Amino acid sequence: MSASPLIQSVDWAAVAPPLIVAAAGLVVLVAELFLPEPRKPLLGWVSVGGLVLAGLSLIPLLDGDRTTFCLTAGGKDCSYVADHFTLAVQFLVIGGALLTALLSIHAVEEARMPAGEFWFLLLSSAAGAALLPASRDLATLVVALEVTSLPAFALVGLRRGDRLSSEAALKFFLSSVTATAVMLLGVSFVYAATGSLHLGAISRGLDHVDPRLVTLAHIGAVLTLVGFAFKLAAVPFHFWVPDTYVGAPLPVAAYLSVVGKAAGFSGLIVITVLGFGPYAHVWGATLAVLAALTMTAGNVAALRQRPANAHSAVRLLAWSSVGQAGYLLVPLAAAGYDDKPQEVIGATIAYALMYAAVNLGAFAVAALVGRAHPANRITDYRALFSERPLAALSLGFFLLCLAGLPPGVIGLFAKVAVFRTAVDAGLGWLAVVMAVNVVVALYYYLQWTALLFARREPVEAAGAAGAAGGSAAGGPVPAASADATGAVAALPVPIPLTAAIVTALGLGVVLSGAPELVLRFATGTLF
Amino acid sequence: MSLAAAASQGFLSPSGVEIAFVLVGIATLGAAVVSVTTKQLVHAALWLVVALGGLAVEYLLLTAEFIAWVQVLIYVGSVVVLLLFGLMLTKAPIGRSPDADSGNRWAALAVAVAAAATLVTVVIDAFRSTWLDLDGAVQGSAEVTGISLFRHWVLPFEALSVLLLAALVGAIVLSRINRGRER
Amino acid sequence: MHLVYPAVLAALLFCVGLYGVLARRNSILVLMSVELMLNAVNLNLVAFDVWLRDALHGGQALTLFTITIAAAEIGIGLSIVLLVFRNRGTADVDRLTDLVDSLAHGTDNASDDGRDTVRNADGKAAA
């Protein structure tokens, strides 16, 4: 023990992606002190630059596996591994944060959120999410998960004068903290049963657990999953999602729906596949049940959204993201039934990459419409095509991708890849549930898509239009909604927002043309 | 490891450390229960201090000195003070408040009892004959813990610094009264 | 010492905290209960660490991390509670139901309007 070096060696190139993101956050925080008020928008571009830089720092790592923060004694386990899985998720996280940043630049201005703090919190959360997939011990995983979540609580509550924003932040916070406590209890049990926090050692340890500790180890394994299932918004850990998304500033909701989920599923993958491999039968079945519950609950709740209710657009996206989380879980569940789980979970990565691009795109268009219609009802999207054809076409494309219909080919193929993992794993019932859910989800995605291209209601029928839009009691719609017709076209669109929509659209179209770009993750192992 | 030794140690012939641990444990648990049931909000915070202090004693009995001191410093010293501040700032009533518990009480009790039954059953089942040997080298002195922290747990430690900074910034930005930029 | 003692104590403390989280109305008391849950986990970790004689002291390291995380959470949690209190004059968790998507039409408009007025007031204050 004394012969080994005192300090772990560090491969700085390997840890560059999260490190650069965190460093950019610090730079922004310090820079804010010295920037005069009118120059504050620069901070956003500094953040974007930092994220681009972090993305570029992934390139030198492409050649293969790098490990760092390895144990200096007793075993070869490392705390940080930059393999292909890590890189794929880090790309997803950094890309997602980048699009969020583009979305946020004008939102920070208009909502008068404190700029320096906003960008710092966003970047530190992204740094945590980028660290998460690389972590290979439970302590780092827990800390990384908290680094992802804690700044997010503050981000959700950042619209400080807003009742909804603070309420959303408190709900998110309490749910998350409780889930963390449950997860830590599970971690402590796993630690007791295996004597280690390193995933490799846990995997070896679970193979020959003391028979008296087997039940404890099982419970520990399942409870550990809870914290990550919470981030992924798996039912029954999903309740915070609709409320938080609606209350949060829109870019933050977009961020949570993509990067938050990425943190959730990457943690689940790392823990289940690398750590709890010997207990595949336990978590496989657990995740299969969660997946079925999640997609069903998410989709049927989305189906029941009233288009004329306030915030129905964001709420629908929130429920749809719950439903999509169910699809993300399917390959994970299938991995529990497969001899080579490393090769199955690639479908989740592929699906997540598709989902990230199109979901952020959908949120970007929602942000665009939200500028003219603060209530962001789905009925506000009626006839968007005649006012902003590009935005309407983009949103239509994103929704079709989410639904898995052509021309959103990538959505279809990603769903097929996910579906196939379930079939191959012999999870026939899960495949059936998924197929039914895909059909159910068609309704609300298509409904919204069609609304984009519908004719505008005549102004004199505005009251009737509100009732027709799906109200239960036919209550009068505030006159503002009629007055605001056409207002979407009147407001100028900020360049960053356009850039975000165009980027997401470009990604979606490119992926639809060449789905193999992401679907290759669905074959072969990433670890 | 020390499982074999457990067989020789019956539950009916407790050692001194065990007696102390159980007594302090009962006090801790009692303080915790009072803390989550009392109708006087400020008392709840004070009972929490007792419970957390009791835990610090338990850490000492388990030879984890460093953790015990950290517990006293961070929890008793600052967290509870923060919580008390919070209670004051939100104008929590001093004295009994009849509505300290929400309507969710019975559901809460059901879930808590179910969880307790499960956890206790499992834990007893797992550890009923496991012996914890406290006589060897000290496990948790400041030196031992510090060395292991900096030798094996550098990465989470570094990440934690980001976390603390983010929490600090987040807390400041949220609790700052709206002023500054928009004025 | 029998490992059962700390383990059972931790389990019971965890459930006491859990009860508090679910039953308390004041959100600061909920925060306290969360602290109890986290402390129960810490006791577990320390006891297991000592029992395992872990050369890496993973349990104690994680305990330290958890304590730090808990402190950070309390900090940010309190500021969120204060924010809620400032916006609505109450810190009771069961009164925070503005975000619920009402099944009946009409009430959600009210909350929407409320939100808009808050925004407007905000804007006036800024002007």
Added chain:
Amino acid sequence: MTVTLAVLVPLLPFLGGVAGLLLGRVAPGYARPLAVLPTLFSLALAVTVLARQGSGQAINAATQLTPTGAQPIDLSIHLDGFATLPAVLVGVVASCVQIYSTGYLRDDPRYPSYAALVSLFTSAMLLVVYSGDLIVLLVGWEIMGICSYFLVGHYWETEAARSASIKAFLVTKLGDVPFLFGIFALADDAGTFRIQGVLDAARTGHIHHPTLIALLLLGGVAGKSAQFPLHTWLPDAMAGPTPVSALIHAATMVAAGVYLVARLLPVFLLSSAALAVLAVMAAVTMIGSALCALAQDDIKRVLAYSTIGQLGYMTGALAVGDRGAAMFHLLTHGAFKALLFLGAGVVIHAAGTNSLTAMSRMSDLRRRIPDAFWTMTVGLAALAALFPFSGFFSKEAVLRAAETAAEGHLHHVPSAIGWTVLVAGLLTAMLTAAYATRLWLRTFMGSAAPARPTAAEAPTAGEAGSGPDVEPVPEHTHEPAAMRWPLWVLFIPALGLGTAVGVLPDYFDGGSLSPTLITSVLGMGLALVGILVTYAAWRAATEAHLRAHVAAVNAALDTDAAATEAIAVGARRSVEVPDPADPGQILLGPLHGPAAHGFHLDAVYYTLFVRPVLGAASLVRFLDRDVVETYVRGAGLAPRLLGTVVRRAQTGNVQTYLSALLAGAVVLAVLVAVGA
């Protein structure tokens, strides 16, 4: 080279459609060329592909699209007679329909999007036809479905069109769910999504669950091809514009189900049970739909039921294992049915109504629209399978196949199946002739006796509407050339496609398709019986009830054709007064009532499925005007209730959320502990 051309065939209409959608609002002037030219080009290419390919060896070309998972998805093309011939048919009908539509919807403000959807639809159908891969085929299949829902709902102002498009969506989706599972199960057994691979697997016995797979696939086929019991959406889909009916609900999309079974026939042949189901389905569909057709008053609904029946012939041919005959009938039927629909569009425009009863009051339709009269006469003759029109040959091919099977010459097809198809086919031949005759007489031989001597002598027509007879239009000039010429183009195959009977076997499996003496005599004889009986009944009926009162709806004739139809569609319900002068009434007797209502199958479905949904819907008073939004109203009851539960759980109280979270964790822990 051939492959490149073949790739272009579906691509051109797709690009045209996309461009049409994008430019529709900006530059409506381009809508027409964008609709017509790509379709024409693609027709030319399809013909070229057919000519180059000939009856030669099948061409397979593939490029791997996604190297994923166990079964790769290929973008592949499979060119043989089963692909090239239907492609030409699709091209011809689509071109005719596009040209016809330029006249038919000439004043419709929604023409650009309509034309673009038709282009997209055409492209999807061509994709289905050429595809060598089940997934790509599925993509085309779904696009067709979506386009079809939009097009059926073209007149979304009318309740009929809205509910028809919902119904089409729901019923076909009901079939698509098992279909999807069938495809995945098939690919799982075969280890590939390539059709060629699937067929190889079927040959080498690698399909382990043929009955299950075949039955699952049949669900989708029954939905798409409107076979019993999922046929009910097709008659209602006639609420769409007539050219759409011609293209989608006669010639192409509804044939896609048949086409798919034909492509995958070796898989179906592995399971006698599936063949038996197919045969029973075909027999029930044929006879039932023919009876319904005999009782319908709406000219388009007659044609719709006849489409269902003719598709029944095709599935019957498939049930006896002869896909050549099925494809032959698909080709001829596509031609003459498209002709009939387009002709019906002209008739509806000229008559100002789509009610046969109202038309039977008009004496001069035959003279006013001679193009429609002559072409439709031939079309109806083909439908009735009269020698020497095309329908005769293809129907005889089907009957010949059934006869062969009935005699037990085919080892994989039980002879009972052959008998079922043969008897049902012969019976239907008679009924078909009867309703074709009825349609012809009622439409063109209106009010036979008073051949409009004076205007005063036509009080019934005068009552029926203000338009036609008060101010008769001697030289009827309403139909633009664009609406007349397609009729004559389609006239050619409807008349003469039968002559291809000698060549076609080379393109298909090689089995002879020529008629045999005994079935020809039986079939023709029965058809003649049907015609004569109908004629006699008609004579008796018209003389007895010359002046029966009828309330018909007439549109002003100076509007364009589409507007006429929109009004007629909207007013359809008001014309359902039983007309004693209807020969169908006499022939069917007590059966007439049930047959007119599709044997109340809709009512059964209504009670079972629609009423609960409507109950929920009226509860919510969900009344949006848009077509697609009403899909939601049709959503099943179960998801809605479940959705309510999930939403009710979303109470807003964070402690409820936490209770659920922790309870969920406890339940998981207990389950796992017990499981361990």
